[in-house]
Amino acid sequence: MSEPLLTIRNLRASVDDKEVLKGIDLSVAAGEVAAIMGPNGSGKSTLSNVLAGRDGYEVTDGEVRYDGQDLLAMEPEERAATGVFMAFQYPVEIPGVVNATFTRTALNAQRKARGESAIDAIDFLKGARATLARLEMDEDFLRRDVNAGFSGGEKKRNEIFQMAMLEPRLAILDETDSGLDIDALRIVATGVNAMRNPERALVVITHYQRLLEYVVPDSVHVLADGRIARSGDRELALELERAGYAAFQPA
Amino acid sequence: MTPLRETVETVERASGEYRYGFVTDIETERAPTGLNEEIVRFISAKKEEPEWLLEWRLKAFRMWLGLEDREPRWANVHFPKIDFQEACYYAAPKQEGDGPASLDEVDPELLRTYEKLGIPLREQEVLAGVAGAGNVAVDAVFDSVSVATTFKDKLAEMGVIFCPISEAVRDHPELVRKYLGSVVPQGDNFYAALNSAVFSDGSFVYVPKGVQCPMELSTYFRINAQGTGQFERTLIIADEGSRVSYLEGCTAPQRDENQLHAAVVELVALKDAEIKYSTVQNWYPGDAEGKGGIYNFVTKRGACRGADSKISWTQVETGSAITWKYPSVLLQGDRSIGEFYSVAISNLRQQADTGTKMIHLGRDTRSTIISKGISAGRGQQTYRGLVRVQPKAGGARNFTQCDSLLIGDTCGGHTVPYIDVRHPGAEVAHEATTSRISDAQLFYCRQRGLDPEEAVSMIVNGFCRDVLQQLPMEFAVEAQKLLGISLEGAVG
Ligand SMILES: Nc1ncnc2c1ncn2[C@@H]1O[C@H](COP(=O)(O)OP(=O)(O)O)[C@@H](O)[C@H]1O
Ligand SMILES: [Mg+2]
Numbered sequence: 001m002s003e004p005l006l007t008i009r010n011l012r013a014s015v016d017d018k019e020v021l022k023g024i025d026l027s028v029a030a031g032e033v034a035a036i037m038g039p040n041g042s043g044k045s046t047l048s049n050v051l052a053g054r055d056g057y058e059v060t061d062g063e064v065r066y067d068g069q070d071l072l073a074m075e076p077e078e079r080a081a082t083g084v085f086m087a088f089q090y091p092v093e094i095p096g097v098v099n100a101t102f103t104r105t106a107l108n109a110q111r112k113a114r115g116e117s118a119i120d121a122i123d124f125l126k127g128a129r130a131t132l133a134r135l136e137m138d139e140d141f142l143r144r145d146v147n148a149g150f151s152g153g154e155k156k157r158n159e160i161f162q163m164a165m166l167e168p169r170l171a172i173l174d175e176t177d178s179g180l181d182i183d184a185l186r187i188v189a190t191g192v193n194a195m196r197n198p199e200r201a202l203v204v205i206t207h208y209q210r211l212l213e214y215v216v217p218d219s220v221h222v223l224a225d226g227r228i229a230r231s232g233d234r235e236l237a238l239e240l241e242r243a244g245y246a247a248f249q250p251a
Numbered sequence: 252m253t254p255l256r257e258t259v260e261t262v263e264r265a266s267g268e269y270r271y272g273f274v275t276d277i278e279t280e281r282a283p284t285g286l287n288e289e290i291v292r293f294i295s296a297k298k299e300e301p302e303w304l305l306e307w308r309l310k311a312f313r314m315w316l317g318l319e320d321r322e323p324r325w326a327n328v329h330f331p332k333i334d335f336q337e338a339c340y341y342a343a344p345k346q347e348g349d350g351p352a353s354l355d356e357v358d359p360e361l362l363r364t365y366e367k368l369g370i371p372l373r374e375q376e377v378l379a380g381v382a383g384a385g386n387v388a389v390d391a392v393f394d395s396v397s398v399a400t401t402f403k404d405k406l407a408e409m410g411v412i413f414c415p416i417s418e419a420v421r422d423h424p425e426l427v428r429k430y431l432g433s434v435v436p437q438g439d440n441f442y443a444a445l446n447s448a449v450f451s452d453g454s455f456v457y458v459p460k461g462v463q464c465p466m467e468l469s470t471y472f473r474i475n476a477q478g479t480g481q482f483e484r485t486l487i488i489a490d491e492g493s494r495v496s497y498l499e500g501c502t503a504p505q506r507d508e509n510q511l512h513a514a515v516v517e518l519v520a521l522k523d524a525e526i527k528y529s530t531v532q533n534w535y536p537g538d539a540e541g542k543g544g545i546y547n548f549v550t551k552r553g554a555c556r557g558a559d560s561k562i563s564w565t566q567v568e569t570g571s572a573i574t575w576k577y578p579s580v581l582l583q584g585d586r587s588i589g590e591f592y593s594v595a596i597s598n599l600r601q602q603a604d605t606g607t608k609m610i611h612l613g614r615d616t617r618s619t620i621i622s623k624g625i626s627a628g629r630g631q632q633t634y635r636g637l638v639r640v641q642p643k644a645g646g647a648r649n650f651t652q653c654d655s656l657l658i659g660d661t662c663g664g665h666t667v668p669y670i671d672v673r674h675p676g677a678e679v680a681h682e683a684t685t686s687r688i689s690d691a692q693l694f695y696c697r698q699r700g701l702d703p704e705e706a707v708s709m710i711v712n713g714f715c716r717d718v719l720q721q722l723p724m725e726f727a728v729e730a731q732k733l734l735g736i737s738l739e740g741a742v743g
Binding site for chain 2: 077
């Protein structure tokens with residue numbers, strides 16, 4: 001059997017000298033959709049940030065293998081170029097930089113790092129239009145500044161748009177469903193489902209199981225107090241919905 | 252290729268070095284070191300100037316003597332006292348006989364220098380349609396003299412005069428005499444007086460009534476010789492109903508000593524005329540320890556003399572060790588418009604005290620000020636601006652937006668607005684913001700695949716967009732690249 005795309009072993013990490021991840025073990029195979037659920041403050045965003053390589057998160061133990069490479073040894077932009085994408089729980093505003101330029105520049109930076117040729121503005125625009133249509137987003141959105149003045153739902157959809165354009169191999173979606181109304185949730189789910197393919201792994205982080213009605217996961221993991229407390233299939237998510245996280249909260 | 256990609260590639264090529272820091276090896280003819288009446292006479296004689304101009308210079312020199320020890324000290328810049336007797340006030344590439352009649356007579360070594368700087372000097376290439384050469388007429392000033400002006404003939408057909416100011420003194424004395432010093436008088440300030448006494452060359456532009464200048468006019472200034480200052484003088488006159496866009500670019504070699512650049516630029520817009528003046532200033536900024544670099548002490552002022560005239564200053568200031576510069580507009584004509592768009596970067600140990608003055612004199616005059624200051628490294632930056640509404644300027648309006656962006660925590664950004672309103676009906680609005688490039692922004696960009704330099708460049712270009720889009724297209728790309736280069740090493 002081949003190695004999973006992502007393997008996390010005994011990962012420990014601290015923020016401000018406080019241990020947040022306390023020994024995470026998790027594998028996600030190509031083609032798999034893994035859901036990570038957990039109460040607020042359990043370390044979900046910390047895990048995403050550590051995987052993406054954000055400064056300020058100190059890994060104290062363990063290892064992360066991604067596609068046969070030592071992920072933790074790579075710079076954030078190198079991780080991006082090898083196909084790691086993170087949809088932010090709180091997407092960042094960049095005033096004065098239009099969405100189309102931002103996304104195309106990012107795409108071409110990744111392509112350059114991989115030794116591929118640049119996509120020109122016209123081809124990019126074609127792809128971008130098709131993606132926007134699928135996400136039921138207005139084309140005018142390409143000319144707006146990155147996330148500046150966007151509603152919460154627009155920001156989340158922008159993350160999905162970027163993901164679709166960048167075509168990552170491992171996408172980590174950090175509470176992309178939070179704060180969305182039911183229509184926006186359905187649109188985001190359509191965008192996520194369109195990404196599913198045998199080559200790609202998706203890690204869907206969520207607080208509620210609502211999103212999982214639309215994006216049906218292959219595996220569900222409960223993150224509590226910095227550890228994977230339980231793993232199971234779709235049933236586990238439903239169980240959590242009924243019983244809540246009480247059983248997993250620290251005493 | 253996207254501007255950003257180009258920026259990045261340029262940054263990679265530049266790899267932290269000042270890209271324009273080479274020295275051209277040509278023979279130069281220099282005035283003796285020091286400054287006195289004899290030197291002023293020497294310069295005037297070298298340029299075979301008429302008596303009136305020599306007198307004009309001498310008067311300025313005496314005014315300068317009167318202003319001695321009256322260098323402006325209010326600016327937020329710090330440097331050791333300059334010994335004005337140590338500098339050389341005239342240096343010229345040596346050549347036989349008169350100035351060059353055509354590009355073929357220009358020293359090929361000089362042409363190579365300008366080529367390295369990316370200046371489209373070879374008009375034959377332009378005419379032959381060689382890719383990459385734009386439709387821009389260029390006057391190139393090397394140390395103290397102008398070495399070549401392109402497209403002169405084509406412009407002359409429309410009656411546009413674009414030539415070195417020394418040539419204008421000879422061929423169009425009535426225009427020069429009428430307007431020289433009419434906006435910036437000889438005794439205006441210490442550096443303007445110095446310039447008026449010893450100015451060497453610079454560009455002269457006259458656009459006749461009703462003519463829309465068909466191409467961008469551009470001057471490239473380069474300081475090459477060691478121990479010299481540069482004192483260029485630019486005079487632009489837009490006659491009634493005419494329109495012109497002018498751009499200056501500047502570079503200097505990398506040297507351990509400080510070199511003085513004290514220019515004066517005067518603009519005159521008559522009735523219904525419009526002048527757009529853009530600067531991309533990239534003089535050598537000195538090294539990370541603050542050694543070397545240009546002292547850029549410049550007086551730029553435009554007069555909207557006629558009704559419905561307009562003057563617009565756009566500047567991208569990335570170079571110089573010290574910048575002291577306030578491009579201003581005198582809004583004399585009713586309904587005239589003044590604009591100031593500025594991007595200034597202080598990285599390394601650069602210090603910039605820059606801004607504008609908008610003086611509303613006529614009725615219903617309007618001014619807009621957009622200033623974007625970026626500080627990084629140990630750079631210090633001050634926006635200093637004056638908006639004055641005189642008692643007769645009913646209906647005057649001003650809008651000012653000053654934004655500072657800080658990168659890291661060893662730099663400083665300051666805003667010093669002066670508002671002096673003497674008419675009750677005037678509307679003056681001032682907005683100011685200070686922000687930092689946040690770790691969150693940087694990480695967001697890096698997560699998407701940009702390296703830290705690309706990320707900073709992208710965020711800074713976004714911050715400056717309102718100003719950059721005022722530049723003529725050809726130069727906007729250049730300016731974007733420069734921003735990236737200038738901020739090289741600004742993030743860990
Ligand atoms: N940048 C940070 N600075 C300080 N504490 C942090 C930071 N990020 C996370 N934490 C702490 O780590 C814990 C886990 O947070 P987080 O990973 O955001 O949880 P979740 O995403 O599951 O809600 C919380 O106690 C939080 O306060
Ligand atoms: Mg979170």
